[in-house]
Amino acid sequence: MQLTTNRARFGLPGTLALHLRLVAGWHILLSVVGATAVAYLWLANGGMVLWLKGISTAVLLMLTIASVLAVPALLRRQHRGRTLSLLVNYLGFVFALIALLHYAGVFIGIDALANTFGRGVLFFSVILAGYLVHGVADRFRDYPQTFRRLQRTGNWVMLAGLVAFLLAVGLIPGLLAFLARLGEPRNALLFGAVLLFGFVLWLMWRHEMASLLGEKSRDSEMLNGYLFLSPNLLGFLLFFAGPLLLSLYVSFTDSDAFGRQNWIGLQNYGEIFNLSVAPLQSPTQLAGEVLDVRVYDELTRFTLFGRSYVLGAQDKLFWIALRNTVMFVLTAVPLSVVPALLLAAVLNSQVPGMKVFRTIYFLPSIAAVVGVALIWRWLYNSTVGWINYFIASIVTLINQLAGAEVLTDPQIGWLSDTKVALFAVVIIAAWQWMGFNTVLYLAGLQNIPKSLYEAATVDGANSLTQFFRITIPLLAPTTFFVVSTTTIQAMQIFDQVYVLTNPPGGPGTSTTTIVLYLYTQGFRNFRQGYASSIAWVLFLLIFGLTIFQFQRQRSAAAE
């Protein structure tokens, strides 16, 4: 430490000092370029969307300012200068690299890879075989020679498999195409930028430079921290945080996804929540006589204190979708949680073979919802489906036992009857979620100390009392987690409905859920602004529900 400060004071390393001046010059150049770019962005009349223009300006300005600040700090050999320089050059490097990959067609090239990927799959098994050989080597740790030979063989097999795989999927033509694209002026410029940023980055990152500028361990940890986090953070900002904010913005516009995006304020939310209640002369009076039918559709009628009212909504479908979703949540959540708790309690009784049952119960939650929905669509077939066959068999059995026609076969049209279609979806969801919840409950149950039950048995409590007095209260945190995650999942039900019903949401509007309605608005009618506002309403609903459950769980725990 002492030595480095001395060297820095006497300015011993001549090349390093030169490098430092070069980097300072580079930052002056970058500041000029950045400022010019910002000016160009606002003066030239490009067709950029406003928010994108704003974000680009903010990023460019930030980098320019950092660049400007870096210059004096670097010349005064303050470590702050290195930090700023590293920040600017790292971001510049990443942006230039991504832009290069983008314009040289690497991301689009994934499609070409998918085209040839099938040919390479076979060589994947070679890689796997090599990995297995490598793994087997661990068993021969006591025989160093065999161990090493096996490990080396495994490595070579893996390498050979990888090379064969890369050749099979067309690495060489892909590389050639990439190199050819590199020759285009824009790409060559970007490639130069990547090299320059990379070079300066390397200059500044080096130990020598760090010592020269007096890096402390705190600085090193900060730089490492942000470096490690950066892939995650940049992706998170670009594909999560950014879109999240953008979504809020879009929900206040009339966006159609293809360029139109005018600010319309709260109009979307106004349309969703535009309800109107009007008193009726008689319960059968036409709604059109009391409601403005140009705006409102009749949603429902109700009677209060002997007077009839009609409720109209501007967007009737949203409210129907909301009702369906709420109905779905209120049935699917209990149906997938209560049996899960009972099953877990039974499974927890330590009978042999419990693991086999647990494996089976978990199976539905692994399967793709689309596949599951198609299987159930076939089971639900009203003429030759298994479910109606089981119902018919049970009805016949009961009638035979009773010796009379006590029941008639209902012949349920599961997917064509507006009264049961939603329940058909509920059954699938409950079937698919139950096993997952069982596993969660089982994990919770295994955390309850056995001694509690033993003590209760000594006190003479029977197993039913134990279940209600020990198991359920102690499982409250698990229950909170299970119920809230299942609720969140249920509020967003989409896949099952989309695949199961034809047209999606049918028959009529009986299975239209909020997310399905959002999809229709956003990607069928391309009212993306409106779809965004529906999404935010749903988000707030989910958020409110979770907070509500959390509060209840906490107050219950406090008692």
Next chain:
Amino acid sequence: MFASQRLRKWLRYSAIYLTLTFFALVMLFPFLVMLFTSFKQVSDTFIFPPRLLPRVPVSAEVAGFEQPLPLYRVEFEGDTSEFVLLERSVRVGYFAPPANLETTYLRELDQAPATGETAVVNGVEQPLYRVELDGAFVPMVLLNRTAMARFANPEDLSQTVLAPLRTTPPVERIAFTLDNYRSVTELHAMDRSLTNTALVTIGVVLGQLTTSILGGYAFARLQFPGRDRLFVIYLGTIMVPFVVLITPLYQLMVMIGWVDRLASLIIPWIFTAYGTFLMRQFFLSVPKEIEEAAIIDGASRLQILWCIFIPASTPALASLTTFTFLYAWNSFFWPLVIINTGNENNRVLTLALSVLGGRAADSPNLVLAGAAIAVLPPVLIYVLGQRFFVESATSSGVKG
């Protein structure tokens, strides 16, 4: 006393196993239906009552016929015999003597020529036919005509029976056909969808592991300003439902030209708050002493991460891998939105399956073969490494 205790124990066990087995059947049955139906021929699917195992009709070689003839179970001289189908549609009629309309006789129309005479039955004048009855010819009236199939004993073609084809059960044997798998891969390009899904899944899993490990390590072990605030933001976003992001993400993809491209299924999904959170929680439990010793030895942070943290966190990595694998393999909503404007080559399995479900709605054997292709790979992997799946389920909440 002792006996009653044993009885109680036995009763308890049977109750437990009955419950468990019942639910196990409920859970397994749809998968069995999927599997067996995917091996069926289409003619075998629309049959009531439904049957689980796939069956094919049996035929027999008959002298004088080039093709083998299908066998049916018919009533012949009081016994049920297996006869071949000779003719699908023979014009037959129910005849009765005018004096006694209650007893009817089934005869082929060709073998009962009109006599030219008539008889009055129920006040209506009707033509009479020459109907053979026990070697004699009796004039009868025609009550009803219909069509029936002619079945014959394959050994002795002169023994024939007339019976309606619809209600005659064919002779069948259990046989599994792979044709459905062949036609969904060849005609509906499910093989391409399978490799697409595999590629996307591999990309997402590898990418997510990389960013989560790096980010998790930074959050767990490195001190930098703003770390804790950033972490809280990360945590908060786990709750945000995906649908909130769908419109802006779509617009973003339109802007960079990734609509219909596989890149849109991979790149945006390799950065997750959840994976980062999971890895951070695990890395926190790795003892600090080893790391400090390594730093004193001059190891770089990357070396420490690679040589100490990654080997120590195999369970967490396996959990994250299974979780991400299932998520990527089964995702449907986003592919539906982004790969739905016509680029059939880039369809992933779930999307191809949903299209198949619409197109081949009347051949469940095809649809369920497609479903099997989508559903079975995760199931197989699950059977091999189920411990990790169960751990990924429990680590998602109870511990966190």
